[in-house]
Each structure stands twice: as C-alpha cells, then as structure tokens.
Amino acid sequence: MAMHLASMVHGSGRERDAHDHHYQHQPQQPLQQTHYYHQQPQRSYAASHPAHFSTHIPPQHADYQYQRHPQSPPSPPVEEQKPSLPSISSLLHIADGDKPAHETVGQSPKSQSQSQSQHPSPRLRQEQQPGISSMAGAKQQPESRSEQQFSSTIVSHPRMTLPPTPPMHPDSVVDGNQSPSSTSTHSGAGSYYLGQSLNNMEPHQQRQIGAPLGPVKRTSIPQSSMSPYSTSSYAPSPYTSSPGAASAASFYSPEPHPYQMGMYGQRSLPSNFQPQMPLPVPTPSGNGSNPWQHHHYISTSSQSAFPQSQDRYICSTCNKAFSRPSSLRIHSHSHTGEKPYKCPQPGCGKAFSVRSNMKRHERGCHASTTLTT
DNA sequence: AGCTCTGTTCAG
C-alpha cells in the first residue's frame, strides 16, 4: 500500500520544485493513515521523510519518530500485541463467568511455563479456545493458559499496563471523528501520534484542546492547537521539540496527520469499529483511542453537518473536517508550522505553508522585481 | 472517483 501511495503522490505532482518535493512527502501522511489499517502508516512516512527537509519536518512527524524510537522496538510488537486484545476479551469472558477458578487453579505451574513460552501468539489462544472447547478434555490447559497468560502477558508487557492510562483521552474528542480508519489503520502510528501528541501535553490541556476543536473556527483552532507550536513556531528546529502538534499529521497528518494524521480516514464503518472498542479495558496504545474515536466519529457534529461523503478527513489535532486529503494536509501545516514553500526571491526568505499564498506574496511584494526581470 | 494544484476569498 505504502508503495502505491508514495508512488502516486510523487507521480501525480506536476511541477515538483524543490519545495514541492518537500511538500509532497508530508502529504503522504494523511493518505497513509487513511489507508493503512494494519501497520506502518506513519512508519513509512517517518522513514521516508527523515532525510528530507530539516526545516519542514513537522513536529508531528518528529514526534512520530520520537515516539517510535522509544517504542520502536515495541512498536512492531504493538500490533502483535493487538492480538493481546483478544486476550483481554478472553479475560473478560473469564471475568464474566468463565469459571476461571476451575481451570486456572490446578495447573498454574505448567500453564504458566507454557503460557510464557507461547507469548508469541495470543490470538492462537483464542482461536485455540474454540478448538479447545471441542477438545473437551484439553480445555483446562488452554483456558488456564489464557488466564495466566494474561496475567503473565500483562505483567510482562509494559504496554498492556500502559494503555490503561490513556483509556479515554481527549483523543476521543479530538480524533473522534477520524479515526476509525486512521486509528485502526495505524494502530501503531496513528494512535501514537495522536496519543503521544496529546500525551506530550497535559491531559487537561489535551482535553481542552480537543474539546474546543469541534466548534472551532479557523482562528480558534490554530490557537488552541497551535499553542504548542507557538513555542516552536515555524522554526525548523522547533518542530523536533514541538510535540504538541499531533496533527497529522495525523495527518499529517495528519495529520494525521495522520495525519495523519494521522490521520484521518473517515468513512468508516462505525458499527464495525465499535465492536472493537467495546472493551474500555486496557486497550493497548492504539486501541484505546480508536474506540472513542469511533463513537465520536459517528456522531460527530462536524460530519453530521455535512454529508459524510464530504468531510471525510478530519484533523486529529483540531478535529476540523475537510473534504479533501490535500486540504487536510495543508491544514496540518497550520498546526505544525510547516512552511514548505519559500519565496524564491533572492532577498526574501519568507516561507509559506500554502503555495498559493507564496505566489500571492511574490506577486504582491516582488511583483516589481519580477516585472522588471 | 479521487486527488492534487491553483486561484479566490474570508478573516485577523
């Protein structure tokens, strides 16, 4: 997938100035987010971008990378862990009334040893369970495994524990709209970036930011979300530091950027997703956010206003909806402070987040120069 | 059908 997207993006470009190149890279976020369900959405993104412009790197992206690095080792596993989710469900089952006592009781020693050894395939467990049931005799061990595994897995895996912290983030509010696809897609990336960006900020702040977002006006959005940036502002280097912008960048992301963004897919199958989310439980990094997002996503006011077909792409940072991924991408610049388009005029070092604005600037400010030339 | 690019327009 990533390949296609990347290729498409590049290929589509017409002019492709140096600026464009920079620009293009970023754009990918949103797309990736939207498209990639399982993995690497951002990954590819981050990977592809790092080399390019130091200046342009959106904070988000930077964040991604950061996030990944720390977790990078785990990140891949994260998805793997997803399987862990099922395990959770199994836990639930147990909790509900699977009679954990019976099975678990006796075999702890063996089961544990086995369970640990088996870590690799949580899913197998579940899958096995059905089989197990049929197995009749074998049941006990498998089930016992599941439970113990949980305990073992949870304990062993920090992540498992981590998720609980973010159980309900502002994300829900912020991304709410987006993410079905995005979140699900990048469990790793999307969730990270959204969550992290938020995480970077204080929970309170995050919520606040997210909440206001909905109604947000143009100005309002940037402000709330921007605040983080403000420190970094456009300064190239700042991005690295600017954790706040989770956009998409999220989008992009992207936002999204996603994102993207992060971020941003929309069309989603609200009903479908919810099932996943139902478990408020310790959803690993990605999952936790998703569930909420889905809920919001469906009901999202912004979307409701428009035909869903229209504003599919939602900024993870400010929740604003856009009908086009490119729009979301550009919008993400407002959060990241990215200004890929620099005024070509020798004396002028101005940069713009929107190409047309840059051109306009040229016309207005440098018109005389251009004319003379 | 979807996306990007460009130009236009609104707002501060």
Place this chain on the structure above:
DNA sequence: CTGAACAGAGC
C-alpha cells in the same frame, strides 16, 4: 500582508 479554507480545473 498573511494565514487559512473553499471551489474549480486538470490529471
């Protein structure tokens, strides 16, 4: 003057 969003055109 600039940032940001929208709409149209083209691919």
